[in-house]
Structure formats: C-alpha cells, structure tokens
Amino acid sequence: MPVSPFIAYRNGRLHHEEVDLEQLAATVGTPFYCYSKAAIQSAIRSCRAAFDPLGISIHYAVKANANLSVLRLMAAAGLGADIVSGGELARALQAGIRPEGIVFSGVGKQAREMGQALAAAIGQFNIESIPELELLEGVAREQGCRAAVALRVNPEVNANTHRNITTGVRGSKFGIPLDQLDQALAAVLRSPHLQLRGLAAHIGSQILDERPYRALCRLLARETLRLRELGVEIGHIDLGGGFGVDYGDGRTLAFETVAAIVEQELLPLSLRVAVEPGRSLVAGAGVMVSRVIYRKAAQPPFLILDAGMNDLMRPALYQAVHPLLPLAQHEATWVMANLVGPVCESTDLFQRDASVPASLGAGDLVAFQQAGAYAAVMSGTYNGRDLIPEVMVEGDTSRVIRRRLSQVDLMELEL
Secondary structure (H helix, E strand, O other): OOOOOOEEEEOOEEEEOOEEHHHHHHHHOOOEEEEEHHHHHHHHHHHHHHHHHHOOEEEEEHHHOOOHHHHHHHHHOOOEEEEOOHHHHHHHHHOOOOHHHEEEOOOOOOHHHHHHHHHHOOOEEEEOOHHHHHHHHHHHHHHOOOEEEEEEEEOOOOOOOOHHHEOOOOOOOOOEEHHHHHHHHHHHHOOOOEEEEEEEOOOEOOEOOOHHHHHHHHHHHHHHHHHHHOOOOOOEEEOOOOEOOOOOOOOOOOHHHHHHHHHHHOHHHOOEEEEOOOHHHHHHHEEEEEEEEEEEOOOOOEEEEOOOOOOOOHHHHHOOOOOEEEOEOOOOOEEEEEEEOOOOOOOOEEEEEEEEEOOOOOOOEEEEOOOOOOOHHHOOOHHHOOEOOEEEEEOOEEEEEEOOEOHHHHHHHHO
C-alpha cells in the first residue's frame, strides 16, 4: 500500500501526484528519483503549524536532500538551514536561504569553510570540540569579526535508534563531553572574537520514541540553570532534529509531540529554541523507480533490479527497508522474493523476503517509497554506473531537477 497520500493507483497505474510514473520512466529512463512538490510543501506546513506558535525556529537539515529545487522550497517557506560543510553552505545560499538563518554543524569544519561562513554572515556555528573552537577563534580574528557560537554537548542520551545513526551517546564523535563544557564556555567568554548564543545537542536520526527528547530537554534545562547560577546567561537552545518517519510500519514521531515537550521542559526558562528537521520534511515526498532486469530462480527467487546500492545506500548502510510498490497494480497472488541490485557486492540487497506479486518479472517497474531523504544525496557511481536523475512533479507536470550524469560525462572530468 502507498505510504504517502501523494502516491496512488489510478486505472491500475501508479501515479505521483497526477503524473503516471510508467510514462515518466519511458521518458527519463530508469532508475531515477521522483519527488512530489506538494508533499514537501505539506510537510513544511505541518512542521510550521507545530513549531511557529511557540516561536521555535526551524532550520532544514540540508544533508537529508541537498537538491537546489528542494532547497528553494525551504527558502520560499522561510525556513533556515542546518549545514555540515562549505558545499552545503554554497547550496543553501544559492537556493536563497537567508544567511542569518544558517546554522553550521559538523565535527570537521575546516578553516576555509569557517572563513566562507563568516564572510556570508551566517547565524550560528554549533561547536563540537575545543580544538574546533580554537580554530574558529583564530579565523574570526584574522577576518576581524565575531562568530556567534552554540556549544553542542554530548548529552549521553540513548535515542533508541539504529546504532549507525545514534549521535548522543558516550563514545560518539559528536558533541563536547559534559565534563569539558565549562572549559569550552570559559574559552568563549574570554574571547573578543566569539559570542555565546547558547547550547546545542543532537541525539540521532529516525527517532520514534518521545522519551529521549524529554530526557534531552531536561538535561539542557538543568545545564541552563546551573550555568545561569554561575553568571553565564544561556538564552538559546538548539535541539537538533531526527524526528522519525513512517517507513511502512505505521510508526512516526509527530512534530506536535516534540513541540509539546519543548513547551513543557524548555520554554518556562524563557529560552529561544531551534529545531533542525530534515528527513521528516522530505522522506515521504520521494520514490526511486527501478526496472526488474531478471527474475532468478531460487528459494525464494531473486529479483535483480537496475538500481543498486550506489543509487540507494540506506539498506546497505543501516539495513533500512523501503516499502516497494509495483507500478502496475496487481490483485493476484503475492509471494516472497529477494530484491537485489547489479552491484558486485553482497550488501547490494534492498530487501530479503519482500512481498511481491507472483507475476513480477523482467521488464516490470517498481517504486521504492520514502526515498526523499538520505537517498539521492548519498548516491554515487561505484562499478562505473551513472549518477541517476532526480525529477520533481507538480500536479500533472514533471521536470528533471538533476540530469543523469553518464560515465562519458564523468570521464570528461578526468581528461
């Protein structure tokens, strides 16, 4: 069954908004990504409806999907951006996101990137280590300016998500350990080139349980009160993102749930709060369309697709499952099959024991749902494969928003 209300069968053929995906595949070629503009805009409206009344600022996590057409939708809606590289900074600015709404996160910021961000007058750096703080101070001194910083702490809160997307536990590379927080604060307060905005944290991605957020907010509230007693004014909290979405099991974490926790735990301290949703704004808007190359007899059979792990990395990276839909509606018997790609890796496996129509075979088209986040943005060209196109649909129209980059195109960069 379709997970998104913007995907539906009409006359037995799968449509994204009003666009027939089989007809689109004949034009664009498979595999390709397809996003619904209406789905993205709907998610943005839902997010703003939950957070705007509380004065909580929203900064889209660019790493989820960095296509310029997607970023322009965020800019048009007035959202800020959470970036983790100079490249993402360039994309956010090109798309029209206001510099003062940009937050620069990430553990490996380089001096060159810091300089670019300072020159652009971004709103905030989320600092993840004392050496990073020292480097930023030096760059700001050289440029004769002052950098606004929030200290990202490692709260040691288990988000109860996949270990590869957990970011706030002991031993994580992310954030300043709590026992180093006061040292980092002292360095900020004594520098004329650094301005303290507050505290930041991020505990992981695809979180479906509200309890870790409540634990995080309570820890940040305690730290805020402790520091205020020491004379350090903390006025801003960056709560990160990671709000989980439905990958076919019906589970999700609503924006309203997070907003209610913030209202109960942080707003009574007269704090300004920011959130950084990414996946929850774009995942449901996307599908990846692929064609079956072979049906290989086995128990269960293998359906070998023309899309591979280089196109959609999430199943190989975190054993993620993207619900599958055939583009032609089937009412007949469904059976189990293994969905795999053509890449010469055993991890090129989209789903083991997937439920598929018994007649599904060579030449048939399928769509992987919930593929708008951490999908095309992570794709590559391993095994000499093309970088596949991205398409945006709006009503009954479609347009390519990133063309296919063939090996001929890519070899031109090597000559």
